[in-house]
Amino acid sequence: MPIYGEVRRSTYYDSVALMLAQREARDLPGVEDVGVVMATDANKEILRAGGLEFPGLAGARADDLAIVARAASEAEAQAAASFAVEVLTRRRVSTAGDTYRPKTVASAARALPEATIALISVPGRFAYSVAREALDAGLHVLLFSDNVPIEHEIALKARSREQGLLMMGPDCGTAIIGGAALGFANRIRAGRIGLVGAAGTGLQEVTSLIHRLGGGITHAIGTGGRDLSSAVGGATMLAGLRALELDPGTDVIVLVSKPPAPEVAGKILAAAAACSKPVVAAFVGATVEPTGRVQGAATLEEAACRAVQLACGTEAALPPMRSLPEQESGRLSGGQRYLRGLYSGGTLCYEALVLLRPYLGAIYSNSPADPKEALEPVTRSREHTVIDMGGDEFTQGRLHPMLDPTLRLARLRQEAADPETAIVLLDVVLGYGAHPDPAGALAPVVREVRELAFREGRHLAVVGSVCGTDDDPQGAGAQRAALVEAGVLVGESNAQAVHLARLIVETRGAREARHTQKVIAASAAAPAWPDVGPVSALLGTRPAVINVGLELFAESLQAQGVPVVSVDWQPPAGGKQHLLDLLDKLEA
């Protein structure tokens, strides 16, 4: 086999550079072996032993560079040698942008010393230790993860209370702190209304409607869906309420929740009554008894209107509905009787349930207002059905429907094909973290299923609303337009869309079944305020965030200009449970 070799006088390269050049050149076609070495006696011996001797090698000195290749042809050998020289001499592109991606919260905190919040979205079973590490590092926490055991939530909130830190979540989908939208959150005008919410899309709906009504917010603090349960006792809502009371920028406070445990709600309302600022409490599905400066709101829309009225001193209301329910219902065929709600927002779904039940009777759901109305199996609708597609049954091992529309689109096709379906009720949730064009994903399928129904002699009414603002990355106006274009009747709020759907379906002979809502009053004694010094500090500065989990949350923070460092998180101990148990034992 031909050998080509050359010697370059007084040419020094580091041995690693030489080995790299040699390796690359050896990969060329036809090449059998390559030597790129400084011509020391030892290296010359190695070349000879490897059958790479060439004329001129013997005379080369230790500070000369020897390049030799053996290949199928003389030309290929020569090409390999010149390629090796090219590799040695080519200028490397500077990679100053290369930065280390920290693997733990502690090292991320070192990389971003001004960090104030950890945004954690790792799988629930791993969430406790990550959140604990963040609290230990003195960070406030937004724990997005769901499926976190309640005892972990209690322990984390007890720990955060000791430190005066804000523990938002687990299962906290949204927050806006100092203008930074965390998790799923909308772009909301700055203003004088502060919110605390135990209901993710509830908080999104109220803040988006405040924006549409011309108002603005200071902060929207999330608590996680279980904060107002008896077990957790409203720890985060109390801390958030206190922090907003002390926040000089906040004039009006809004509390948002699905129906809380009565004794916890009583405690929260007593605390709210002790506040120096007016408080609007929207506990969807429960009626709040007014006390002092605390007033209730029956819908999320009403909460937004009242808050804007209090903050701006002007009458606030959404424009009246422009659709005609009778017209719609007149086009339905005989068998079409039922409403089918397919929600991506949990609170919006719940609001639909509580607004519909007084008029339509039983509504089956995977998150029913009454356990007797549980939908089994969740894959098959029954009479009036309203489904939270973000429920655990639908999100195990896959993305939330606010991010990935696949499952909801499939369900939409399924409901539309059912001849008993009269109306499909939808939500579209915008904001940071959400799908970049949710209406765009829905529109073609809405069009398709309505045409299909038409060919089968039916008229399918699709009613929906858009939760979000014109300032959101997706633009609420454009999203509404896309839905209207596809034939969706778009309400101004979720409450209005539900109202319209109810009016249409009522004409199909739905039985009226008036439920009386639970009335919640403030308890006699207000609870002691927690120390929220560090929370006040948080609300007073522009946040900086350590993100652990879903990368898109870091991307959306970056888009907002919020300083963020992402942890390159991997399941601890490779996810091996017995090792995790041992670690927990050794670290207890």
Next chain:
Amino acid sequence: MDINAANQEALGRILAAQPVLVGVGRALDLIPGMAPDLILHAGPPIAWERMSGPLRGAIIGGLIIEGRAETEAEAVALVEQGAVRFEPCHHHAAVGPMAGVTTASMPVYIIENRAAGNRAYSNFNEGYGKVLRYGAYSEEVLARLRWINGTLAPAVGEALRRAGGLDMKALIAQQLTMGDEGHNRNRAGSAIFGRLLAPHLARVGLSPETLEQVLRYFADNDLAVLNPVMAACKATMDAAQGIAGSTVVTCMARNGTDFGVRVSGLGDRWFTAPATVPVGLYFPGFSSADANPDIGDSTITETAGIGAFAMAAAPAIVKFVGGTPAEAAAATLEMYEITVGENPAFGLPPLDFRGTPTGIDIRKVVRTGITPRINTGIAHRMPGVGQVGAGLVRPPMACFEQALEAMAELAT
């Protein structure tokens, strides 16, 4: 059991260590438990039957050097008759690079840890090419060893006596600011070593020809300082051994077949798993097919927080980790995730003199899934061939998982 307090104690002892190279002597006279029929080797314990090519080759060479055999066949026969005992260097306060073979008559460096009072030992580095530590035992290899035993070692010993010892901690700190990481690259450290010894060597009564040979040893051998650096790391880590409850790794070593780990709070137990082949760059004519699985005690450097842990300090060899200084810095930054603390004595210039990551915590290794990084030479799998390349390797996670399980058992 307060693990964190125990680990702080271990870290404290590592940081407080003051390893000083005080002299040179004969293994049989110095190494505790050394005996004429005993051969020390790198890594965890292993029987002849399971030994890899380079380790067997080095043992054959060692038996010839000791005069117990004249040929390979005689040496093997001696072993098979059971006339030779094998034990890890680590069981005798010693360390050796690659095969690590240390026999009774070999000269060794003496390191004294003046903070804790313990000593550690290592053999002499032979330089490059065909060498015993890579399992070569040809006549030129043996001649080189005889020269080291008869000429180099006594001269260096006398020079050290005249110098009043040599502060290894200061030497390591300096080499880290000069482009070395103290394991794969020791060019600056060896230059410092030779510079410090040279004036004393000039006065130990060598003929000009012999003095030239001795000085040429330091001029030609970039690894001259590796062995005393390793012994300094061994003396440092032995001081942190045996602290009840501590999850700090005090030893990582390979024998060419198994990778072994020892932990401060787990006594003398080894936690082993099959050694893997390093990922690396190869000399002309060789490829990974020729490589022996990972071998050597030199991982004591990483255990003590230098070597691959100080990769950020060594821009000249960054190509082993991907090619850019940023990646070298990232290699070190990753090691902070699994260590208890930092060694302020070993400041890394590219990281604004942040101390090297020090004190591997088995809990952090298992939790993060990040195993320690190791820089290493690569031996040919056949005895007698020698080094074929250099690269990177990580220990098997199983070593750390087993140690964690043992620690959890102790805790109950």
